[in-house]
Amino acid sequence: MAFFSRRWYWLLVQILVAVYTIASVGYLIYRPRNPWNAPHEEEGESIVGRISRKQPNYYVTGPRDNPKQLTIHLPAPGNTTTRVNAGFVVLVRNSELSGMLGSMYDVESRFNRKYNYPWLFLNNEPFTEEFKQRTSQATNAKTYYGFVDSSMWSYPPWINQSFAAESREMMAELPYGDSESYRHMCRFQSGFFWRHPLLLELGWEYYWRVEPDVRYFCELDYDPFVYMKENGKQYAFTISFIENIDTVPSLWNAVRRFAKESASKGKDHFKLKAKDSLHRFVTDARAEEYNACHFWTNFEIARVDLWHTDAYKEFFDYLDMDGGFFYERWGDAPVHSIFASLYLRKDEVHYFHDIGYQHSTYQHCPESEELQSRCYCDPVNTLDYTDPMSCLNQYMYALDEDSPGTDETVGDLLVAA
Ligand SMILES: *[C@@H]1O[C@H](CO)[C@@H](O)[C@H](O)[C@H]1NC(C)=O
Ligand SMILES: *[C@@H]1O[C@H](CO)[C@@H](O)[C@H](O)[C@H]1NC(C)=O
Numbered sequence: 350m351a352f353f354s355r356r357w358y359w360l361l362v363q364i365l366v367a368v369y370t371i372a373s374v375g376y377l378i379y380r381p382r383n384p385w386n387a388p389h390e391e392e393g394e395s396i397v398g399r400i401s402r403k404q405p406n407y408y409v410t411g412p413r414d415n416p417k418q419l420t421i422h423l424p425a426p427g428n429t430t431t432r433v434n435a436g437f438v439v440l441v442r443n444s445e446l447s448g449m450l451g452s453m454y455d456v457e458s459r460f461n462r463k464y465n466y467p468w469l470f471l472n473n474e475p476f477t478e479e480f481k482q483r484t485s486q487a488t489n490a491k492t493y494y495g496f497v498d499s500s501m502w503s504y505p506p507w508i509n510q511s512f513a514a515e516s517r518e519m520m521a522e523l524p525y526g527d528s529e530s531y532r533h534m535c536r537f538q539s540g541f542f543w544r545h546p547l548l549l550e551l552g553w554e555y556y557w558r559v560e561p562d563v564r565y566f567c568e569l570d571y572d573p574f575v576y577m578k579e580n581g582k583q584y585a586f587t588i589s590f591i592e593n594i595d596t597v598p599s600l601w602n603a604v605r606r607f608a609k610e611s612a613s614k615g616k617d618h619f620k621l622k623a624k625d626s627l628h629r630f631v632t633d634a635r636a637e638e639y640n641a642c643h644f645w646t647n648f649e650i651a652r653v654d655l656w657h658t659d660a661y662k663e664f665f666d667y668l669d670m671d672g673g674f675f676y677e678r679w680g681d682a683p684v685h686s687i688f689a690s691l692y693l694r695k696d697e698v699h700y701f702h703d704i705g706y707q708h709s710t711y712q713h714c715p716e717s718e719e720l721q722s723r724c725y726c727d728p729v730n731t732l733d734y735t736d737p738m739s740c741l742n743q744y745m746y747a748l749d750e751d752s753p754g755t756d757e758t759v760g761d762l763l764v765a766a
Contacts, residue, residue, distance in 0.1 A: 404570040405719040410702045412734045412742055417749060421702065424579075426570030429464060433574035435555040436467040436490075438542060440497075440534065443477045446484075448561030453487040455565035464572055466557075467491040471545060473502045473533070495547035502533050502541075505669065513675040520678055523596055536674040538646065538681035540665040543656040554578070558649040566705030566714060566726040573650055577699060584651045584689045585699040586644035587706045588713045588732070589630075589740040594641045596678040600668075601632070601639035604687055607667040608763035618660035619691050619759035626759050627690040627698055629747035630740070636762040642740035643686035647708045650701070655689075664688055691759045695748055700741075711738065 404426040411418035437456065441449050453468070467490050470476065476494045485492040504510055513532075520526030542548065548556070555574045577585060611618055619626075631642055655661065665684070673679040689698060705714045705724040713733060714726035721728060732739040 402722040404568070404723065408703060408715070408717040408719040410700075410715070410717050410733075412745060415745065417745075419700070419702075419745070419748075423703070424571045424576055427463065428571065428575075431572075431575050431579075433555055433572070433578050434551075435553050435557070435574040436469055436551065437461075437559050438469045438471065438548065438556045439559050439561075440471050440538065440542065441561050442472060443474065443480050445561040446480050449480075449484060450487055452559055452561055452563045452565075453484065455563075456559060457488055459565050459567060460569040461488065461490060463570070465490040466574070467493065467551070469493045469495060469548060469551065469556075471495045471497050471542065471547075473497040473537075493547055493551065495545055497537060497541075497545065501537055501545070504675065507670065508672055508675050510675075513672075516676045520596070523593060523678065526596070526678060532675055532678060535679060535681045535684075536669070539674070539679075539684045540669060543653050548653070553653050555650060555652055558646065560647045560708065562708075563647065564707040564712070564726075566707070566712075567703060567720065567724040569704065573701065573704075577650060577652075580699070581697060582699040583655050583693055583697040584644075584685075585649070585701055586646075587648050587701045587704045588645040588708070588711065589744050590643060590645050590682070590711070591738055591740050592641040592643050592680065592683055594639070596680060597639065597641070597673070597683050598677060599671075600673055600677070600679055600683060600687070603668055603671045603673060604639075604664075604691075605636070605763050605766050607664060608760055610667075611663065612760060612764050616663075617758070617760045618663065619763060621692065621694065621759050623757050623759050623762050624750070624752040624755065625694050627693070627695055627744070627747045628759055628762065629750045630744050631687050631690045634752070636759075636766045639683070639687070640743070641683075642743050643680070643682040644689070645708065646680075646682040646685050648704070648706050649685070650699075655693075658692075660692055661688055690747070691763070700744065711736075 404423060407420055407422045409418045409420050439449070439452075449470075465488075468484070468488060470480075470484060470492065472494075473496075475496060481492070481494055504513070513529075517527045517529065517532075525531040543556075555577060557573070573585070576582070608619060628636060632639060656665075668674070668679065668684060702713075702715055702717065703720050703723075705720075705726050706712065707726070711732050712726060712730055714728045714731040715721065715724055716728040716731060716733065733741045
């Protein structure tokens with residue numbers, strides 16, 4: 350008995366050793382490759398690019414219960430034959446270097462390493478050598494560093510600075526309500542960055558505004574500048590938001606007074622038929638009140654010359670004279686958005702649903718099935734159509750709204766209001 354059991358015992362051990370050896374060899378040959386260590390198959394192809402699915406030809410978006418969905422057709426990926434004279438523009442402080450590098454990392458890895466558009470950094474203090482060195486190392490593209498002098502960053506002579514200081518105290522409860530530099534920043538972003546000498550020297554046709562500490566979640570394989578140019582787009586956003594109306598209590602009145610006063614001088618800046626504009630994104634059917642909706646300008650792609658139009662320059666000068674940048678806390682986002690919604694045709698404004706983006710705690714993460722595999726974010730956390738802070742439903746409504754039977758212009762509405 351003992352003889353047999355020892356023999357069986359040895360056989361069992363031999364079988365186990367054989368199975369183990371075969372399994373090990375099999376594993377070594379067929380083991381799953383760890384994609385993070387695998388060599389790149391093609392020069393320039395990123396690990397991220399290997400994991401995500403290919404760019405779709407189109408995507409669809411719209412409020413979940415809305416039968417009218419928006420379909421956007423995308424250009425072929427990786428096409429760099431056509432270029433636009435364009436680049437990134439950033440207003441940033443030296444102290445925001447690490448947040449800036451974070452933003453650049455996302456922009457570069459998701460998009461710009463394939464396109465190499467230049468970066469223009471602006472600051473109301475001189476940039477440090479460290480800032481210049483670190484940011485220029487973060488991209489293969491050219492970087493430019495510009496100084497914002499007091500002609501673009503100071504109180505204009507007509508502003509009563511003691512009254513401005515009192516107003517800041519009164520508004521201390523609001524976000525940035527007591528901040529003086531925030532006000533200079535909003536005024537600069539409204540009225541000056543687009544005529545900064547360095548930007549004019551570069552001669553850019555389009556710009557893409559980037560801020561420190563933002564995130565870009567999605568792979569972008571086509572050139573949004575070319576897309577905008579070829580499709581006649583002047584202004585583009587990715588998040589629309591509702592402003593705290595207490596920061597801009599008298600802004601809409603100033604807008605209407607501007608329209609009236611220019612009309613009385615024979616200058617109608619808002620000649621577009623109301624039904625062809627996006628006016629319903631920012632106001633009611635009779636243009637009586639501002640609804641506080643705006644495009645978030647911390648991401649913005651637009652034509653530089655949109656702000657060089659007589660209409661916008663006079664609009665900005667009027668608002669600037671009115672003092673609300675300092676006596677209230679007018680943001681560049683409501684200022685840009687109101688103008689774009691009153692001045693541009695619906696089809697000249699573009700919603701980049703495919704650009705997943707986060708600023709502060711709010712994020713837009715595409716819900717469209719076609720895009721999800723290309724984005725490193727969770728669409729559950731998107732504010733688009735469900736969050737009360739989002740104005741995307743209002744935008745979709747304004748796109749559809751066509752006031753049948755009325756031929757009134759935006760100017761008519763503003764003057765009558
Ligand atoms: C690249 O883009 C240009 C301009 O949009 C277009 O004319 C051309 O056909 C595109 N090439 C490819 C291969 O898609
Ligand atoms: C400036 O504002 C202060 C504070 O509100 C006020 O007392 C003063 O009269 C104002 N000055 C002018 C010239 O209006």
